[in-house]
Amino acid sequence: MSRVAQEFLDLYGYPPEGVWAAPGRVNLIGEHTDYNDGFALPFALPHRTEVAVARRADATLGFHSADVPSGVVALDLAALDPAHPPRGRDGWAAYPAGVVWALVDAGFPVGGVDLHVRSDLPTGAGLSSSAALEVATALALAELHELPLTRPEVAALARRAENAYVGVPCGVMDQLASACATDGHALRLDTRSLEQRHIPFDCAVAGLRLLVVDTRVKHDLADGTYAERRATCHRAAHSLGLPALRDLPYEDLDRALAGLADPSTRGRVRHVVTENARVLRVEELLRAGRLRETGPPLTEGHASLRDDYEVSCPELDLAVATANSAGAYGSRMTGGGFGGSALTLIDADAEAEVTRAVTEAFARAGFTPPRVTRAVPSAGMSRVL
Known part of the structure; x- marks a missing residue:
């Protein structure tokens, strides 16, 4: 059992249904162009955010991070509101909560979950730790609920979570790089058409x-x-x-x-x-x-x-x-x-x-x-x- 899965078991008292991961990114060139419909050339890092997740029988969302010593953040799925996301020391939970909200808002049948996060990405370092958490959460929920989402669609949902729920009007570059990058390549993005080219x-x-x-x-x-x-x-x-x-x-x-x-x-x-x-x-x-x-x-x-x-x-x-x-x-x-x-x-x-x-x-x-x-x-x- 992986470290994050064992921590989930210790925390919640039962094993997760799986562990999903998404990387941070470095942008080689193309900064502040994505929300101007421009071009960017990011690549994904080996540093990743892992989420261990399991579905619940009720509508409760339980979020816990190995890096935030504040206990489990418990939220009511039905009460998620972009006007009142988690703040203060629980503010990190706005990112996975925003993903759940974005999925529900898009009409997908998502229920309660327990989630535990572990990451080796430093927060606030400009390496897209927030996008990695959003994308890993979105992938986990999509696979657990058998949702027919492509990689770009996962990225788009993650971006909507950050824009509409967290309140950061970012472009889609970070989420696309985290979702779609490949080993040994930079990802040339046209952020208007979402065309992607994998450049060696x-x-x-x-x-x-x-x-x-x-x-x-x-x-x-x-x-x-x-x-x-x-x-x-x-x-x-x-x-x-x-x-x-x-x-x-x-x-x-x-x-x-x-x-x-x-x-x-x-x-x-x-x-x-x-x-x-x-x-x-x-x-x-x-x-x-x-x-x-x-x-x-x-x-x-x-x-x-x-x-x-x-x-x-x-x-x-x-x-x-x-x-x-x-x-x-x-x-x-x-x-x-x-x-x-x-x-x-x-x-x-x-x-x-x-x-x-x-x-x-x-x-x-x-x-x-x-x-x-x-x-x-x-x-x-x-x-x-």
């Missing part, structure tokens, strides 16, 4: 390595800053007569910017349009096997997120600058921003040097020591027991 991405063969630098600066995308940027983008698209900023051609960017009076709006628009172009550029380089040449677009993307989108922070900027000075081909923040993690592309034999340089730079700046790990493109959601 094997750093080891090229003698390269991707590192994730978790700054340990926590971010909370439900605090309004994320929603403000999304709203600004949508207003800008409307003022330009476009369905979304994805529809603004790169060649027309300067002309469009000249018609926008607000400097911050111009920055938001410039980032989205240039970031979409960077995604397509990096895709071409990966297909051609020119992995080292993807470094400069990563660094360009970080500068755009820092200066135009204004979602970086001193720790992320220091991680990127230090890694690049220590020999990285390119680095950038990954995730929604305001904290979280940076991604850096290096030669495999430079791992120790780059890690040491970043760690020492953080110490000199008086920052919390970063956590540096390898990022290996991995498979998406699955049943593990």
Whole structure:
């Protein structure tokens, strides 16, 4: 019996019906483009969230996390209300509760369940721990109730849970990467059509390595800053007569910017349009096997997120600058921003040097020591027991 299954048995007094898992993700390039109908190039991580689940005979939802010492969060399925999701120390339960609510709201016959969570994904690190929990829960409930859901449909339900129940107006990239990614590939997404292309991405063969630098600066995308940027983008698209900023051609960017009076709006628009172009550029380089040449677009993307989108922070900027000075081909923040993690592309034999340089730079700046790990493109959601 797996650890999470044994913990379920110890907690609830009976065994789970199964264990399901979904990974976090790193976004190689394409940040804040998904809610603008744009392009992104994420891949799944080997770090995963596991959920042990069993159905109940009543309408009670029992949620427990190995990482939250607050006991079982008990909710009434019939009383789930997006206006009143769990808050405070029980706030994590809003994610699985939102999935249950989204399934019921879509007309699926879902009943009460007991659920126990264990994850090796750090929360607030910009690695989509929330999407992993949502996707793992959605997969578990879909299989337990024999619901005919495809992987993209599981992702869409998970996103609806986060948008409508948790209250974070995210795009669908995180959930799609967690649900649909494959080993050794990046997932090129068109977030308008939901078209997916699996692009070979094997750093080891090229003698390269991707590192994730978790700054340990926590971010909370439900605090309004994320929603403000999304709203600004949508207003800008409307003022330009476009369905979304994805529809603004790169060649027309300067002309469009000249018609926008607000400097911050111009920055938001410039980032989205240039970031979409960077995604397509990096895709071409990966297909051609020119992995080292993807470094400069990563660094360009970080500068755009820092200066135009204004979602970086001193720790992320220091991680990127230090890694690049220590020999990285390119680095950038990954995730929604305001904290979280940076991604850096290096030669495999430079791992120790780059890690040491970043760690020492953080110490000199008086920052919390970063956590540096390898990022290996991995498979998406699955049943593990």
